[in-house]
Amino acid sequence: xxxxxxxxxxxxxxxxxxxxxxxxxxxxxxxxxxxxxxxxxxxxxxxxxxxxxxxxxxxxxxxxxxxxxxxxxxxxxxxxxxxxxxxxxxxxxxxxxxxxxxxxxxxxxxxxxxxxxxxxxxxxxxxxxxxxxxxxxxxxxxxxxxxxxxxxxxxxxxxxxxxxxxxxxxxxxxxxxxxxxxxxxxxxxxxxxxxxxxxxxxxxxxxxxxxxxxxxxxxxxxxxxxxxxxxxxxxxxxxxxxxxxxxxxxxxxxxxxxxxxxxxxxxxxxxxxxxxxxxxxxxxxxxxxxxxxxxxxxxxxxxxxxxxxxxxxxxxxxxxxxxxxxxxxxxxxxxxxxxxxxxxxxxxxxxxxxxxxxxxxxxxxxxxxxxxxxxxxxxxxxxxxxxxxxxxxxxxxxxxxxxxxxxxxxxxxxxxxxxxxxxxxxxxxxxxxxxxxxxxxxxxxxxxxxxxxxxxxxxxxxxxxxxxxxxxxxxxxxxxxxxxxxxxxxxxxxxxxxxxxxxxxxxxxxxxxxxxxxxxxxxxxxxxxxxxxxxxxxxxxxxxxxxxxxxxxxxxxxxxxxxxxxxxxxxxxxxxxxxxxxxxxxxxxxxxxxxxxxxxxxxxxxxxxxxxxxxxxxxxxxxxxxxxxxxxxxxxxxxxxxxxxxxxxxxxxxxxxxxxxxxxxxxxxxxxxxxxxxxxxxxxxxxxxxxxxxxxxxxxxxxxxxxxxxxxxxxxxxxxxxxxxxxxxxxxxxxxxxxxxxxxxxxxxxxxxxxxxxxxxxxxxxxxxxxxxxxxxxxxxxxxxxxxxxxxxxxxxxxxxxxxxxxxxxxxxxxxxxxxxxxxxxxxxxxxxxxxxxxx
Numbered sequence: 151x152x153x154x155x156x157x158x159x160x161x162x163x164x165x166x167x168x169x170x171x172x173x174x175x176x177x178x179x180x181x182x183x184x185x186x187x188x189x190x191x192x193x194x195x196x197x198x199x200x201x202x203x204x205x206x207x208x209x210x211x212x213x214x215x216x217x218x219x220x221x222x223x224x225x226x227x228x229x230x231x232x233x234x235x236x237x238x239x240x241x242x243x244x245x246x247x248x249x250x251x252x253x254x255x256x257x258x259x260x261x262x263x264x265x266x267x268x269x270x271x272x273x274x275x276x277x278x279x280x281x282x283x284x285x286x287x288x289x290x291x292x293x294x295x296x297x298x299x300x301x302x303x304x305x306x307x308x309x310x311x312x313x314x315x316x317x318x319x320x321x322x323x324x325x326x327x328x329x330x331x332x333x334x335x336x337x338x339x340x341x342x343x344x345x346x347x348x349x350x351x352x353x354x355x356x357x358x359x360x361x362x363x364x365x366x367x368x369x370x371x372x373x374x375x376x377x378x379x380x381x382x383x384x385x386x387x388x389x390x391x392x393x394x395x396x397x398x399x400x401x402x403x404x405x406x407x408x409x410x411x412x413x414x415x416x417x418x419x420x421x422x423x424x425x426x427x428x429x430x431x432x433x434x435x436x437x438x439x440x441x442x443x444x445x446x447x448x449x450x451x452x453x454x455x456x457x458x459x460x461x462x463x464x465x466x467x468x469x470x471x472x473x474x475x476x477x478x479x480x481x482x483x484x485x486x487x488x489x490x491x492x493x494x495x496x497x498x499x500x501x502x503x504x505x506x507x508x509x510x511x512x513x514x515x516x517x518x519x520x521x522x523x524x525x526x527x528x529x530x531x532x533x534x535x536x537x538x539x540x541x542x543x544x545x546x547x548x549x550x551x552x553x554x555x556x557x558x559x560x561x562x563x564x565x566x567x568x569x570x571x572x573x574x575x576x577x578x579x580x581x582x583x584x585x586x587x588x589x590x591x592x593x594x595x596x597x598x599x600x601x602x603x604x605x606x607x608x609x610x611x612x613x614x615x616x617x618x619x620x621x622x623x624x625x626x627x628x629x630x631x632x633x634x635x636x637x638x639x640x641x642x643x644x645x646x647x648x649x650x651x652x653x654x655x656x657x658x659x660x661x662x663x664x665x666x667x668x669x670x671x672x673x674x675x676x677x678x679x680x681x682x683x684x685x686x687x688x689x690x691x692x693x694x695x696x697x698x699x700x701x702x703x704x705x706x707x708x709x710x711x712x713x714x715x716x717x718x719x720x721x722x723x724x725x726x727x728x729x730x731x732x733x734x735x736x737x738x739x740x741x742x743x744x745x746x747x748x749x750x751x752x753x754x755x756x757x758x759x760x761x762x763x764x765x766x767x768x769x770x771x772x773x774x775x776x777x778x779x780x781x782x783x784x785x786x787x788x789x790x791x792x793x794x795x796x797x798x799x800x801x802x803x804x805x806x807x808x809x810x811x812x813x814x815x816x817x818x819x820x821x822x823x824x825x826x827x828x829x830x831x832x833x834x835x836x837x838x839x840x841x842x843x844x845x846x847x848x849x850x851x852x853x854x855x856x857x858x859x860x861x862x863x864x865x866x867x868x869x870x871x872x873x874x875x876x877x878x879x880x881x882x883x884x885x886x887x888x889x890x891x892x893x894x895x896x897x898x899x900x901x902x903x904x905x906x907x908x909x910x911x912x913x914x915x916x917x918x919x920x921x922x923x924x925x926x927x928x929x930x931x932x933x934x935x936x937x938x939x940x941x942x943x944x945x946x947x948x949x950x951x952x953x954x955x956x957x958x959x960x961x962x963x964x965x966x967x968x969x970x971x972x973x974x975x976x977x978x979x980x981x982x983x984x985x986x987x988x989x990x
Contacts (some may be wrong), residue, residue, distance in 0.1 A: 159949040168759075173199045173498055178298040178505045179223065182308070189305035192297040194496050200297045201498035203342070204290055204335040204486075205653055207236055207328040213297060214239055214324055221248045221304035223315060229385040233366035236328035238385040243303050243320040245312065248276060256393060261934060262523065263394050263472060263597055265276060268531045272523035276316070277515045282386065284324040284404070285372045285464060287330020288362035290338070291480050291497070292401030295504035296324040302509070311332060317516050321393060326464075327364075327371055334362025338485050346487045348494050349404070354485040360771035367773025368800035372400070373619065376462035376605070378565045378974035390471070393568045396522045397435070397474050399511050400464035401504050403482035407491040409449035410503050411479035412439045413465060418614040419457030423600055424469040429458070431525060432474055432673075442510035442925020448503050451491065460619040461604050470604045471531035474522065478507050483930060486830050515653075530597045537599040537751065544642070545606055546577060547626050547633035548589025551702075551899050554671035554732055555629045557652055560590050562605075562625070562972075564649055568598045571642040582632040591642045606633070608883075608933040615935060620881025620908065625905035627883050630975025654728035657737035659721045661710050663695070663748055666735045668704035668897035671974060674981040676731035677706065677783040681758040683723055684714045688753040689896070689986065694745030697738050704896025704986070707753055708735075759984055762805040764910050766793035768815025776968040780977060797821050802828040807984050812839035812966065830956025834987040836980075838908050842962040851953045851960040856912035856943045881908040881969075882934025884944065885927050892923030893986035894950060897978045904932055905949055906973050907965035912943040912952060924950045924979075950979070952990045959987045 175191055178200060193199045195216050196209040230239040248255060259278055261267030271674035278533065281299075283292030300322060303315070307731060325331050334357070341354035360368050365382060374383040390398070404411065414420075414432040436452055443450050458466045465477035481490065483497045515522065548556045563570050570595070573586040592602055605625045612621070656664070659702070666673065670687075681686050688707040708724070710711055710717055728735045741748035761781065765774050772790075781787040792800055792808075798821050802808070809826070817825070829835050829850065837845045846853040860877065862870070883904050888895045895903075915922045925948050931941060950962045961983045967976040972989035 158943060173202055175200060175301070176969050177498060178295070178502050178539060179302050180509075181807055183310075184307045185305040186307055189301065190216055192301055196297070200294060201501045204338040204497070205294050205297060206335045206339075207325055207332040210293060210297065210324055210331070211237060211239060214241060214300060215371075217300055223304055224248070224300075225249065225652045229389065230381055232329045232382055234329045235248065238328070238382060239324055240389055241300065241324065241375050242299075243315070243322055244276065244318060245315040249321065260394055262527045263399050263530045264673055265534060268527060270527070271763070272527060273520055275523055276319050277397070277519040277523060278319045278321065278393050278395040279394070279512055279515045280321040280323070280390065280398040281511065282326045282399065282464065283401045283504075283590075284467070285326035285400065286363045286370070287327045287332070288334040288357060288484070289403035289482060290331060290334055291403055291500035291504045292478075293325045293331055294497075295401070295501045295508060296322065298501070298505050299508045300324065313550075314512060315517050317519055318512055319393070320512065321395060326386065327382060329366045330364055336842070337362060341464040342486055348487045348489045350489055352485075355488055359766050359769075360775070364771060364775065367779040368771040369779070369791040370772060372402075373462050373970055374465055375464055375467035377970060378465065378562055379971040384565065387565055394471065394526070395468065395473050397511065397515055398464065398468040399476045399478060399508070401478045401508070402480070403500070404479040406482055406484060406488055406495060408479070408481040409451060409492060410443060410481065411454070411477070412436055412450065412455065412507060413458070413475075413477050414450050414453055415456035415458055415477070416614070416616075417453060419459050419618070421459050421461065421604070422468070422603055424458060425529065427525060428469050428474060431518070431522060432476065433729055434518065435476065435511070438510040438514035439507050442506045442513075443503065446502065446506055448506070457616075457618045459617055459942075460623065462623065463619065470601050471543060472526045476511065478504065479875045480504055485771065495982060514772065533597060533600045534595070537594045537596070540594055541637055542594055542635040542708075544591050544593050544636040544639040545602065545633060546573070546579070546583045546584050546589060546591045546636055546641075547631045549631050549899075550583045550585045550588060551667065553588040554652055556590060556631055557563035557649065558671070558974060559625060559629050559631060560646070560649055563592070564646070566598065566601060568602060569593060569596045569645055571645050574641055574643040577641050579634050579636070582634060584632065584634075586643070590646070591636075591639070593639050593642065595639075596725050596874050610931055610933060610935075612935050615876035615937065617880040617935060620934065622882040622932070624883060624933045627932060628906065628973050629974055630898070630903060637666075638725070652732040654732045654734060655720075655732070656725050656728045656735040659717065660737035660739055661717055662739045663741065664708040664724055664737050665701060666706050666733050667701055668706060669702065669899060670733045671977070672731040672785070673706070673733055673897065674978070674985065675787070676727050676733050677745070677756065677985060678759075678785060678787045679727045679731065680708065681756065685720065685723070686713055687756045689744065689756050690892070690990070691752045691754060691989065692746050692891075694743040694747075696743035696748065697740065699736060702899065703890055704893070704982075749916065754989055756985055757806065757988070759807055760790075760805045761787065761807045761809065761984060762790040762792050762802075762810065763809040764794055764797065764813075765791045766795050768794055768817070769810070769812050770812040770814065773811035773966055773968075776966070776971060777811060777980070779971055780980070784977075785981070794821075798824065802833070803831070804835065807834040807836060807987070810835070810837045810841045811839045813844060816844055826850060826955070829958035829960060832957040834959045834961065834984070836961045836963070836983050838966055839911065842911060842913070842964055845960060845962055850955060851951065851962055853951060853962065854914040856914055856947060858939055858943055860939055877910070877937050877940060879908055879910055879936055879940060881906065882936050883932045884930040885932050886924050886930070886949065887927055889920070889923040892920075894923050894979060896982050896986060902927075903975070905965065905976060907949065907971050909965055910940060910962040912947040913949070913962070913964060915946065915948045916951065922948050924948060950982065952987070959990060961987060961990075
């Protein structure tokens with residue numbers, strides 16, 4: 151048996167080499183059938199054979215447009231653009247007859263997800279398959295396979311393909327990540343030699359930072375299916391809900407020394423909300439992949455390594471929406487040809503495996519059509535039955551002092567076609583106030599009840615302790631919103647079909663002062679605009695009440711007198727800032743207040759900030775990208791990105807704050823000393839995650855870390871990976887107590903805050919309690935998994951510390967406050983560190 155496997159591996163690698171040298175489209179597409187000669191082949195349009203070069207997104211786009219114009223089986227649409235302006239394409243591929251009735255087919259298909267279609271006859275209905283490629287741009291075999299796959303669907307002739315297209319609606323997304331694909335294709339092509347070199351040390355196989363995996367702002371978009379924060383995600387989620395596909399495939403790549411993976415993955419790592427039959431159907435579909443890969447001699451595996459837990463991934467998101475998600479992982483050549491443990495791995499070989507499983511997917515879909523359509527029908531029927539039996543009839547969420555965060559969560563619900571309503575009256579429940587202007591209520595009696603549960607539940611017990619991604623993502627905790635399960639839907643007003651836009655207001659013009667509290671999400675945007683306009687601004691370190699309104703810690707004061715702008719000009723600018731930043735500015739005619747007066751020394755002047763961030767080698771691009779996106783897209787704030795490669799040559803004196811995201815390589819001694827001198831001269835240095843340990847090691851800040859003394863007992867050699875894996879904190883949510891008087895916590899109205907963490911860094915609290923403004927509680931776990939050993943270290947530890955160094959400040963966060971762009975609830979901590987560090 152072993153000799154047979156070695157022989158198969160050798161043959162497949164040899165075939166790969168031959169295919170690379172004498173490459174034609176025939177290497178990929180089925181033989182023995184005819185192809186329409188009027189349909190252009192990829193090489194006719196893009197100028198090279200599939201797999202000869204890495205296709206750039208512009209060429210990919212051009213071919214798909216040409217193909218659609220040439221075939222009555224294909225229509226194409228542009229659903230928006232990426233941050234870099236590249237179109238987000240979707241091909242709808244089916245029979246010409248189905249195209250003529252596409253609206254009716256879509257309507258009937260969507261009806262299966264509603265009560266109206268719960269008993270519909272599915273025997274003659276087409277199945278809907280959504281196939282997407284290369285959501286990670288440097289996993290290009292999927293997108294390149296799409297060239298051959300689209301050609302096959304357009305050009306293949308005969309009874310078999312005609313029956314398939316009659317019974318199937320194929321939604322093809324040729325590139326989930328156009329910006330990343332373009333970036334990686336440039337790298338691979340510009341480093342390709344005429345004499346292909348499989349040596350893994352060659353530059354071709356070592357991308358420069360940040361690599362092509364991510365989109366423009368360096369996000370891993372395969373984690374954004376549930377949060378839907380990026381334009382690429384919003385396009386595909388709109389398509390998903392427009393069609394509610396029965397199968398969604400997600401074509402990826404993995405390490406070069408692997409083979410090929412298809413789902414189902416680890417049986418014990420499936421989210422409990424996913425029906426058991428979902429995995430049974432996935433396994434049955436897998437038999438078609440196995441048969442197809444056997445036919446071409448490719449090695450593969452299934453039911454190992456990968457899981458179906460986090461619903462924010464493309465292969466898992468369909469599972470909570472009545473569909474079946476399938477992950478494909480192909481060993482990556484990372485260029486054109488590379489040595490591997492399985493022999494020489496060529497780019498065309500990787501493409502062929504992706505093409506083969508794209509075909510086996512639609513073969514399975516056609517042959518299992520009635521079974522899978524019935525599954526979808528029953529999924530939503532069962533969801534409604536469960537909702538009717540559930541004691542929870544509604545969920546209310548909001549924030550009495552922050553309309554924007556609640557609005558943005560409502561925006562996500564709307565993108566997922568979840569029904570929700572406004573409140574008819576203010577609601578006081580369980581000590582929480584939900585104001586009708588800033589709150590929403592979700593009825594649980596709706597088809598998307600399981601999706602609502604997936605977004606709002608808190609889960610702390612698990613059948614498995616290993617997770618491929620995060621284990622906790624409770625959305626109201628991520629947004630730092632008050633929320634409550636209700637046994638009645640009686641306080642609901644009208645259902646929201648279109649969210650009204652956020653608004654900002656300002657009081658009447660005054661000659662004395664303007665005020666706004668720091669609670670609203672977009673206050674940092676407003677403050678930045680004020681300072682950029684040269685307006686003098688102060689922040690209050692204590693609460694006060696003036697003209698009947700109470701202002702909390704961190705409220706912003708804008709005096710009218712002694713400004714560069716006169717009273718009329720100031721009012722005009724403030725009006726515009728209020729509207730653009732969605733905040734409410736109040737005008738006052740007196741400085742006499744209860745608490746501190748407006749002329750008190752407890753009001754400190756806020757300085758304009760010049761912010762820089764380290765990027766490049768040694769810095770985690772995900773974390774850096776999240777900060778860049780937050781400042782650039784949300785807070786309209788300029789950020790200078792300083793690459794570690796040339797940092798030693800930069801004059802740092804122009805910057806007031808420098809951010810070091812999670813780092814893994816450290817900085818050389820000369821740069822370290824340069825940063826230390828800059829801090830001593832008055833700068834604010836902010837470090838995240840592993841950077842905190844580097845800051846302590848290099849004596850920027852005095853921190854004591856809790857270390858575990860974990861010793862494996864009664865653990866066998868073959869159990870060691872599971873044992874060690876169980877100690878990894880992949881991402882969970884924990885509760886901390888806040889000292890709201892500390893500037894780091896300005897703008898937070900509650901005494902507790904949910905924090906996301908995915909590190910094993912634990913800082914001992916400072917001996918002085920006032921230096922621990924954020925401290926984990928004794929029982930901190932709110933949602934997600936953490937081992938018993940790690941929770942002991944986390945209890946009463948601190949995720950934040952700030953200390954003086956000369957005239958400056960060094961600020962350390964053990965974890966990411968800006969996680970994946972949807973952790974709105976802790977963005978304010980980061981902004982407070984920038985604007986209010988001098989008060990700490």
